[in-house]
Each structure stands twice: as C-alpha cells, then as structure tokens.
Amino acid sequence: MGSYISVGFIYDKISIDNIKNKMKSLIDFIVSKKGEIKRAKICKDIYGDEWIEYELNDNTQIDNMLVLLAEHYFGQIEIETNLFDLMNLDITVHVEKEEGYFGFILDISESAFYKDSLNMVNSYTDKFIDLMKKFYKCSAYNYAFCDNEAEIKYSPLAFRNLNKRVYSLAILPVHNNNLRVIKSEWNIDGITNRN
Template sequence: MTNILSLGIVYENSFDKSEELQSIIQYFLNLKSDIVGIKVSMDEDGENWLESERNGKNFILDYTLLTEKYFGEILIQLNDFWSLNGLSLTLRIVKENDFFGYLLDFEMEQLLNRYSLDLINELIIDLVKDIYSVTKFNYAFCDHDSEIEYSPSQYKDIVEAYSILILPRAKNGFDVIKNNWQIDGITSRNKL
C-alpha cells in the first residue's frame, strides 16, 4: 500500500473547471516538471479509460475532456521541487453535484526521506499560498490519503476534517487551521 499525502484544492461550481485545471497544470510545468501520463474515465464506473497520446515529447492536453468526463488523472514528475528530483505527483479531478476540486497526491515516503513532518507542513502551506496566486479556490486542505468530501459551504465540517485547512480571507491573507494530528495521519501534532 502506498503512503499518500493528499493536498486538496476545492471550488464552488461557479468556477470554470477547465480554466482552473489549466492554471494548476501550468503552475507545475513552470517549476521544471514533466507530464508523464494522462487518463480520463469515459464511464461512471471507471471501467473504460482513455489515455492521452504523446505528441513527440509532449502530451496533448484536452482540459475540457479531462474536466467534463467522470474522472481525470494526470501524472507529473517534479524535477526540481523543494530541492527534490523525481518527486511524483498525481493530480486527480474530483466532481460532486455542487462543487469540484483537484487532489494532488504526493508519495509521503519521498518527502519523509528528506524532510521532517513539521517542515513538510510548512512547505505545503507555502505551496497552497503560492498556487492561490494563479487560481482562487475556496479552500485547501492537506492530510494523509484524503478525499475531497465537503462543499465550501460546509464550514463546520471542513474545520475538523483535515490535518491542515487553508482558507483564503476575503481581503488578504489566509487562515491556517492545524488540527490535533499530523499530515501522516498517525502522529499527534505538537501544539505550542
């Protein structure tokens, strides 16, 4: 079983799924990253997947297809990210009735081999704040092997659901809520 660190970025349905996905992908491509695989489920049960063709060195990205079908997944290799080479990132597209989001799944072991849990927390928070400069999401979270489950309107549920919750303020800045457990899902957080 793979040990996954999930970073979720969540939007109300009033946002354009394709446009927001393009912004996130471009953000990572600007960081010396490579797309190594793209696939989208053509049916609700996830039994029929369409994989993107490579056009020379690059993949053909059909953002509308990725965001309008049932499930989409993009595998990215981060070549120089947090001073790590070859860090794997799987970006998954999640759609619910009244909201949607993107899950960025990192392999936890790749991070823990280099950084402490506390430092990974801070790196994730900085990453989310930086991503907000290219896409204005409603909230973001980070936790061990998590899923996007809550609408942005479910504030009470969101606050206690994830190890780290990041809420953009109406004017400037962010509210960062760190719950009692660490992002590995088992370690207690040391509260100062």
C-alpha cells in the same frame, strides 16, 4: 511507508470551462517547477469502469487533455516535477466533480519526503502550507487541504460551516484575500493519532 500525502483545492461554480481553466492554472503551476507531463487517464463512465490512457510526449499536448478531463467523469494527470526542491518528484493530479462543486487532489508519495527521517514532518508541513498559499495567487480556491490519503468530502459551503477540524492542514480564504491556516492536532504523515 506506502501512503500518499494529498493536497486538495476545492472550487464552487462547477462548469466545463471553469474546471478546464482552474486545472490549466494548477498544471501550469506544477510544470513551471521544471515539470514534465507524463500521461493522462480519463474515465468515460460514471462507474469508473471504462478508462482511456494517453501517453504525452511533451507539455504542449495538455490543452487537448484539459477539455477531455473537464468533460468526463473522472480523470488524472501524472507529472514529474522538481517541487519542494525534490528532483523528479512524481505527482498525480486527480480531477473530482461533485454536485455543485469540484476539486483537484495532488497525490504525492510520502516516501519522497521522509526518506531520511520522520523528523522532517514539520519542515515539509511548512512547505505544503507555502505551496497552498502560492497556488492561491494563481487560482483562488474556496478552500484547500493537506492530509494523509485525504479525499474531498465537503462542498465549500459545508466546509466553511464545520465546527471541527477534519484535515491535518486546511486553508480558508477570508476577507481581502487573506488566508487562514488551520492546523489540527495530527500531522500530515498519517502516523500521529487523530482526534
């Protein structure tokens, strides 16, 4: 198993300040689980050709990186954390910007979850749902998803108007800060058939 489980958080109202603030909430949330920021990579051009990598010695250096990540085209932060009761879990947080909206994708190696058995899929699916719900309390997103090697494909408005399931798991805020969990026929493991 060499694939990744991706968790995405998508927001409207794209601006440098909004990207920076939402990213800070996400990074703080991950680091609060005994996390340590390892490095950041920033792409300076729209084509993805010119990258700069920064080694971070401690978590206090992240504030300067957040500004650079918000200002440039693409970027990512690598964090080691104890999320999901897993020790030293490596997470890569990608920053993605689209016309009128933006989002973050957390990529986590699938092998970290299924070392012992693929029967753990349901258990970890519940843990991902719990993670997405808890993060909503820190940073109210327009929608969130979880799937195997997933990408941000839809604006918040386009996602709300879909009449089909496109991710294994999705969470959509509804009135009064309630969250609607949408499960598909396939699992987050990338093995089950997709409809």
